Amino acid sequence: MWKLSGKSVYKGIAVGPAAVLKKSDQQVKRRKTEDAEAEIARIREAAAAAKEQLQRLYEKAVAEVGEANAMIFEAHQMILEDEDFLEAMYHMIRTEKVNAEYAAAAAGDHFAEMFAAMDNDYMKARAADMRDITNRLIRNLSGQGDGAFLAEQPSVIIADDLSPSETVQMDKSRILAFVTVHGSANSHTAILARLMNIPALVGVPVDLEKIENGMTVIVDGMQGEVIFEPSKAALQEAQKRIAQETERAALLQELKGKENRTRSGKTVNVYANIGGVGDVGYVLENDAGGIGLFRSEFLYLGRSDAPGEEEQFQAYMQVLRMMGEKKVIIRTLDIGADKKADYLELGEEENPALGYRAIRICLKQPEIFKTQLRALFRAAMYGNLSIMYPMIISVREMQQIAAIVRQVQEELEAEGIPYRVPEQGIMIETPAAVMISDELAELADFFSIGTNDLTQYTLAIDRQNARLDDFYDPHHPAVLQMIRMTVESAHRHGKWAGICGEIGADLELTEEFLKMGVDELSVSPAMVLELRRRIREIE
Numbered sequence: 001m002w003k004l005s006g007k008s009v010y011k012g013i014a015v016g017p018a019a020v021l022k023k024s025d026q027q028v029k030r031r032k033t034e035d036a037e038a039e040i041a042r043i044r045e046a047a048a049a050a051k052e053q054l055q056r057l058y059e060k061a062v063a064e065v066g067e068a069n070a071m072i073f074e075a076h077q078m079i080l081e082d083e084d085f086l087e088a089m090y091h092m093i094r095t096e097k098v099n100a101e102y103a104a105a106a107a108g109d110h111f112a113e114m115f116a117a118m119d120n121d122y123m124k125a126r127a128a129d130m131r132d133i134t135n136r137l138i139r140n141l142s143g144q145g146d147g148a149f150l151a152e153q154p155s156v157i158i159a160d161d162l163s164p165s166e167t168v169q170m171d172k173s174r175i176l177a178f179v180t181v182h183g184s185a186n187s188h189t190a191i192l193a194r195l196m197n198i199p200a201l202v203g204v205p206v207d208l209e210k211i212e213n214g215m216t217v218i219v220d221g222m223q224g225e226v227i228f229e230p231s232k233a234a235l236q237e238a239q240k241r242i243a244q245e246t247e248r249a250a251l252l253q254e255l256k257g258k259e260n261r262t263r264s265g266k267t268v269n270v271y272a273n274i275g276g277v278g279d280v281g282y283v284l285e286n287d288a289g290g291i292g293l294f295r296s297e298f299l300y301l302g303r304s305d306a307p308g309e310e311e312q313f314q315a316y317m318q319v320l321r322m323m324g325e326k327k328v329i330i331r332t333l334d335i336g337a338d339k340k341a342d343y344l345e346l347g348e349e350e351n352p353a354l355g356y357r358a359i360r361i362c363l364k365q366p367e368i369f370k371t372q373l374r375a376l377f378r379a380a381m382y383g384n385l386s387i388m389y390p391m392i393i394s395v396r397e398m399q400q401i402a403a404i405v406r407q408v409q410e411e412l413e414a415e416g417i418p419y420r421v422p423e424q425g426i427m428i429e430t431p432a433a434v435m436i437s438d439e440l441a442e443l444a445d446f447f448s449i450g451t452n453d454l455t456q457y458t459l460a461i462d463r464q465n466a467r468l469d470d471f472y473d474p475h476h477p478a479v480l481q482m483i484r485m486t487v488e489s490a491h492r493h494g495k496w497a498g499i500c501g502e503i504g505a506d507l508e509l510t511e512e513f514l515k516m517g518v519d520e521l522s523v524s525p526a527m528v529l530e531l532r533r534r535i536r537e538i539e
């Protein structure tokens with residue numbers, strides 16, 4: 001047994017087998033090839049190997065879970081024989097002269113999206129199979145084995161680092177915990193871990209070469225510790241604490257349906273943050289009053305091209321339908337900084353956090369923005385939608401946005417497509433926005449304070465830099481004063497103001513936020529009931 005410490009980003013506890021994820025496991029690079037036929041031969045070989053692996057999995061599954069449940073592996077084998085799928089890869093290699101890995105990833109994405117857009121639920125579900133198959137092909141092509149370990153059982157993922165796009169692609173049901181060597185506690189990967197409701201530690205000095213897949217690991221997010229090959233006593237202790245956690249969670253269940261009301265009768269909205277359609281279940285399960293932040297850019301990550309209008313419309317509509325009358329606030333694209341998408345060709349920057357990101361991209365490349373706004377305005381017909389704009393620093397930006405909104409409206413009108421322009425809010429994430437919040441309040445229906453970035457820009461501390469985690473202090477009086485100013489500006493203009501940064505779930509500050517008059521706190525779904533408990537004990 002040996003232990004290592006790290007920074008906890010989600011305070012849960014988990015026990016399970018390790019799955020080491022090497023960086024190269026996840027990335028597919030586009031390369032030029034001169035010999036297309038050789039790349040095609042590599043695809044044929046990788047597909048043949050994949051079929052053999054699947055046959056073994058099929059036989060194992062028949063023995064363990066019965067024939068009906070094993071059929072999926074047969075279906076995967078059939079996809080590998082599908083002429084359309086194979087031809088799509090060969091064609092791309094021949095015409096674009098790309099490497100086999102890239103062709104597999106691109107064709108896989110294309111087919112997956114096609115399935116995802118179908119009306120029939122069964123066909124929709126085939127998108128995941130397509131991705132699974134493509135990943136298997138890519139693993140075979142790059143000599144990484146069949147990855148069956150990861151695919152077979154829920155595991156503790158141990159990696160050097162994880163980017164938001166890598167994290168967002170993972171099958172959440174197969175992750176017990178994350179442990180990474182690098183990574184900051186304020187990064188989007190950390191936010192995703194919180195969202196997924198799984199214990200996660202970053203900055204753990206683990207030597208990946210020493211970890212074997214399948215080795216038992218305890219991840220203790222409360223103590224900030226990882227225990228490898230634990231003793232019997234340590235395992236028993238961990239199991240006991242997991243049981244206590246489960247009991248605590250069960251007690252919180254009693255708060256479902258109750259109000260977020262202090263003892264003196266003040267109420268506040270408690271909403272939840274999500275990254276995609278798949279998170280709505282957690283929102284409902286935890287009885288959040290609405291969705292205070294849907295980070296729409298997660299739809300753009302981990303793929304080879306941008307989601308089109310129809311795909312976005314379907315995603316937004318689905319979230320709205322699932323939420324019924326409850327408010328859903330979708331933030332427009334906030335890509336850039338740590339959230340990268342190669343196909344947008346954003347380029348390398350010296351200071352990405354101060355660079356080409358969020359609304360700046362949308363205003364410079366209005367076609368991307370307009371596609372999203374069209375999808376949002378159409379989806380607004382299906383529920384209680386609001387939208388908000390990230391990283392605003394000026395009145396001029398709001399005027400430019402208003403002009404684009406008008407254009408989109410006119411286009412939809414002319415095309416006779418049903419739409420509605422939803423409530424529009426501004427995210428207050430920069431000191432500039434705070435300082436002009438009085439003027440901005442006149443142009444917005446509400447404010448949502450993004451304290452993750454507001455802290456970064458107020459304190460001049462890169463939220464991605466793990467070395468600065470000790471300096472990154474969202475409790476800094478300057479940050480709290482910024483929040484207060486923002487809320488006061490909103491109220492002076494009869495608008496409401498919420499907090500959707502991670503600090504909204506900081507129970508030490510709940511009382512102070514209520515005193516400031518914050519109208520809404522939007523937190524990860526797992527924190528909703530905990531926050532309700534805290535609010536209800538405040539005088």
Ligand code: PEP
Binds near residue numbers: 429452500
């Ligand atoms: C924030 O900055 O606080 C925020 C909510 O947005 P993100 O964390 O996605 O940048």
Ligand code: MG
Binds near residue numbers: 390429450452453
């Ligand atoms: Mg932000």
